[in-house]
Amino acid sequence: xxxxxxxxxxxxxxxxxxxxxxxxxxxxxxxxxxxxxxxxxxxxxxxxxxxxxxxxxxxxxxxxxxxxxxxxxxxxxxxxxxxxxxxxxxxxxxxxxxxxxxxxxxxxxxxxxxxxxxxxxxxxxxxxxxxxxxxxxxxxxxxxxxxxxxxxxxxxxxxxxxxxxxxxxxxxxxxxxxxxxxxxxxxxxxxxxxxxxxxxxxxxxxxxxxxxxxxxxxxxxxxxxxxxxxxxxxxxxxxxxxxxxxxxxxxxxxxxx
Numbered sequence: 113x114x115x116x117x118x119x120x121x122x123x124x125x126x127x128x129x130x131x132x133x134x135x136x137x138x139x140x141x142x143x144x145x146x147x148x149x150x151x152x153x154x155x156x157x158x159x160x161x162x163x164x165x166x167x168x169x170x171x172x173x174x175x176x177x178x179x180x181x182x183x184x185x186x187x188x189x190x191x192x193x194x195x196x197x198x199x200x201x202x203x204x205x206x207x208x209x210x211x212x213x214x215x216x217x218x219x220x221x222x223x224x225x226x227x228x229x230x231x232x233x234x235x236x237x238x239x240x241x242x243x244x245x246x247x248x249x250x251x252x253x254x255x256x257x258x259x260x261x262x263x264x265x266x267x268x269x270x271x272x273x274x275x276x277x278x279x280x281x282x283x284x285x286x287x288x289x290x291x292x293x294x295x296x297x298x299x300x301x302x303x304x305x306x307x308x309x310x311x312x313x314x315x316x317x318x319x320x321x322x323x324x325x326x327x328x329x330x331x332x333x334x335x336x337x338x339x340x341x342x343x344x345x346x347x348x349x350x351x352x353x354x355x356x357x358x359x360x361x362x363x364x365x366x367x368x369x
Contacts, residue, residue, distance in 0.1 A: 121184045125161045125176055128183040129154060135190065136367060143359040145210040146190075148217060149224030151366035152267065157183065159259045168259075169252040178240040178249070185232035202227035202330040209338060216351050217275050217362060222337045229300035230330040234307030235323060246312045253305055260297050270365045277354040 122128050132154040139147025160179050164172040189199035193207045206223040209215055215223075241249040272278055307326060311319050340348070356362055 121188060122180060125157065125164075125179055125183075128157055128180060128187070129161075131187055132157065132183075136363060140360050140363050145213075145215075145220050145359055146207065147359070147363035148210075148220045148366055149206070149228075151363050152221055153183075153186065153224070153228070154367065155263060155267075156260065159263055160256065163255070163259050169255055171248075171252060174240060174249065175252050178236055178253075181239050182228075182233060182236035185236060186228055189227075200227070200231060200327045202231045202327050202334060205331055205334045205338075213357065214352070215338065216278075216348055216355055217271055218278065218351075219337055219348070223334055225297060225300065226330060226333050226337065229297065229304055230333060231323075231326055233301065233304035234311060234326070237305065237308035238311035238319075243312055246308060250305065253301075257298060257301060260301075264297070267366070270368060274356040274358075274362050274365050275351060275354070277351045 122131055132150050135150040136147050136154060138144070139150065157179065160175070163169060164175055164179075169175040186203075189203035190207070192199040193204065198204070199207070206220075206227045209223050210220060237249060237253060238246065307322075311322060314322060
């Protein structure tokens with residue numbers, strides 16, 4: 113595979129940012145749509161790092177640990193896929209979609225959000241605060257929602273700059289890009305917390321089974337993103353006709369700090 117790479121798990125937020133930057137740069141050079149989600153994710157990571165520095169969390173050190181564990185889920189899936197190994201099915205679907213130009217920018221972002229939040233986040237939370245310690249994480253877990261909401265406000269204008277017809281989605285029975293991304297993140301994060309609570313009650317064998325089942329459910333959601341109803345497809349067709357196909361430019365726009 114053309115984006116082959118082999119990196120070990122990271123241990124700090126700065127390491128996360130370095131690896132995300134590498135993925136973004138590699139995607140930029142190879143005109144790969146994989147750079148869309150990684151660019152957005154890097155901005156989220158920067159925002160969380162700043163939130164920790166600003167004291168916005170009850171336990172900044174624990175939040176940093178969660179951020180790193182969470183990121184490693186994505187990084188390990190990425191490196192597995194591009195070194196001939198098999199990642200979770202949720203990530204496989206997202207990675208394979210990146211090679212298909214028929215999907216609009218928003219669909220690529222939603223596929224990454226789906227795999228990373230619906231599957232990975234609950235696992236990372238349960239690992240960071242296992243068992244009875246999980247409830248103490250809830251306030252900080254929820255505090256990230258405000259950071260994400262403010263970031264989505266910025267990103268939606270940037271998406272519109274390279275996808276000027278994106279607002280047509282709401283005219284065909286859907287939501288605007290801002291509402292879709294924000295709603296998807298909020299609902300997915302709530303479900304991720306519920307999943308973390310479920311995992312906290314299980315032993316390791318049961319957790320492995322629960323994660324496999326969750327992966328299957330997350331793939332089903334991904335299929336709704338890639339193959340929505342006919343009314344949504346009309347909107348997507350209109351959007352795609354006017355959307356930029358300049359992948360490096362789109363990555364640059366989504367990477368803006």
